[in-house]
Amino acid sequence: MRLNKIILLLKRKTYFKIFLITLILYLLLSTYLVYYFFNGFYLFFNYQIAYYPYLNILFTLILSFLFGINLSLIIYRFKEIKKYNNESGTGIFTSALSLFSAGCPVCSFTILSFLIPGLSVTFSLAILPFKGLEIQLLGVILLLISIFVLTKENVCKIN
Numbered sequence: 001m002r003l004n005k006i007i008l009l010l011k012r013k014t015y016f017k018i019f020l021i022t023l024i025l026y027l028l029l030s031t032y033l034v035y036y037f038f039n040g041f042y043l044f045f046n047y048q049i050a051y052y053p054y055l056n057i058l059f060t061l062i063l064s065f066l067f068g069i070n071l072s073l074i075i076y077r078f079k080e081i082k083k084y085n086n087e088s089g090t091g092i093f094t095s096a097l098s099l100f101s102a103g104c105p106v107c108s109f110t111i112l113s114f115l116i117p118g119l120s121v122t123f124s125l126a127i128l129p130f131k132g133l134e135i136q137l138l139g140v141i142l143l144l145i146s147i148f149v150l151t152k153e154n155v156c157k158i159n
Helices: 002-011 014-038 041-044 054-081 089-098 105-115 122-127 135-150
Strands: none
Touching: 002 014, 002 054, 002 122, 002 135, 014 041, 014 054, 054 135
8 A cells, every 4th residue: 555655656757756866866975975985986895894885885775765755755745735734754854864874874974973063973883883884774764664654644533
């Protein structure tokens, strides 16, 4: 049911364009951040943990896909029920959080530390066992929760 709602939404030209543009911009941002913080792609692909670059690329592709779907659903949802004021902001929160997991986790924590000074989040990556891939996994989980919430039916049951 929820998957059908997503498919029907993406069949609409406007929402598919939003999805596609968001996906491409997210991938470009992620690629730029990896290139910038690793001083090129050579260091990224020759990282000390052999599986790190490939899992990072996989998570980035998943995050960009989910972020595009999420943004399309948010825009659709706001247009659908803009007359109601009691809608939760879960979709906006998780979309903003997933932006900070773009590219490599080191990049995302660096950006986050600029936004929230004094948090010292960049130093906490050293103690994580997978060097920050956990943050990207958290972003995937939060986006899936957001998509689940955004695709629920808007039916008010009268008792």
